């Protein structure tokens with residue numbers, strides 16, 4: 535009997551990596567699969583050779599292959615991922631291609647609204663997208679996606695508890711609001727916050743993703759710091775209103791990402807609440823918060839203006855009703871939000887073409 539590689543790969547895709555909770559094929563852990571007569575040989579790349587669960591993994595691989603080819607002689611060669619080579623060492627997030635942080639200087643500028651619509655807009659473009667709400671001062675994303683009051687399930691993976699994200703509109707979502715009550719969240723400090731951020735990445739079973747959008751709290755604080763110390767952030771999107779004071783604060787948020795020790799590129803700026811147009815006067819634009827702030831911030835951060843989103847009552851209503859504006863057909867709003875997503879995808883591509891991967895920040899206390 536001759537063996538078929540695709541059948542073996544399919545069988546191995548049922549074996550779960552204890553680190554990420556994902557299967558070992560999705561995590562690209564299987565290498566050099568070869569068939570030699572009755573022998574099936576392959577390497578399994580582990581983060582470190584002394585990995586616990588090594589024996590369990592070996593056994594799970596043998597079992598999976600022998601289920602489809604009972605007579606096969608299966609040889610699994612365990613290898614340690616080589617840091618610094620082309621292959622990145624396997625981390626629990628190595629199957630997430632891009633992590634986009636959405637940041638603002640001030641609160642209330644519409645950062646969560648932009649995060650939700652950006653994530654769903656990227657999904658509309660055909661990408662696999664996940665969303666994390668790390669805004670502990672007002673985890674509004676559960677409401678915006680109709681997930682309030684729900685709790686994610688926990689699954690044991692090789693004796694380790696792992697969280698399964700909730701899902702909204704086909705998109706996996708995690709929120710601080712799923713884990714703790716907002717009143718508790720605001721009094722949390724450094725180590726606990728950093729623990730929650732780590733849980734979002736290291737203890738959550740994310741599927742393979744093109745983009746994971748992270749809605750940060752306003753300003754610069756422990757959450758921002760924990761994020762860049764936990765995962766390589768591909769880039770940051772800055773959200774601002776056109777107002778002068780919003781810009782001044784946004785520049786502080788921008789400067790944190792650009793610190794040489796942090797070094798997260800700015801992908802671009804979204805100007806929200808750019809103008810108001812009354813329904814009865816569709817040609818008129820009223821610049822309630824001033825004009826040109828988004829452009830100024832884009833210039834200051836040497837990045838692109840990803841779009842301008844007007845003040846539209848339906849955007850607020852869509853958020854309150856749990857069905858974001860980009861999924862509805864709201865004149866002036868839906869198209870503006872789609873343009874933001876298209877431009878963000880383009881800027882991620884440009885960033886990845888022109889810059890090396892972001893490094894996880896190591897800070898000396």
Ligand SMILES: Nc1ncnc2c1ncn2[C@@H]1O[C@H](COP(=O)(O)OP(=O)(O)OP(=O)(O)O)[C@@H](O)[C@H]1O
Pocket residue numbers: 638640641642643644645646647648669671672673674751752806807843844845846847848849850851853854
């Ligand atoms: N372009 C817009 N038009 C109308 N309403 C908007 C717009 N953008 C945001 N809003 C509304 O403004 C309010 C604040 O928005 P949001 O919660 O997104 O802000 P935020 O910056 O994330 O706030 P915080 O960080 O303080 O939680 C929400 O009620 C939202 O629906």
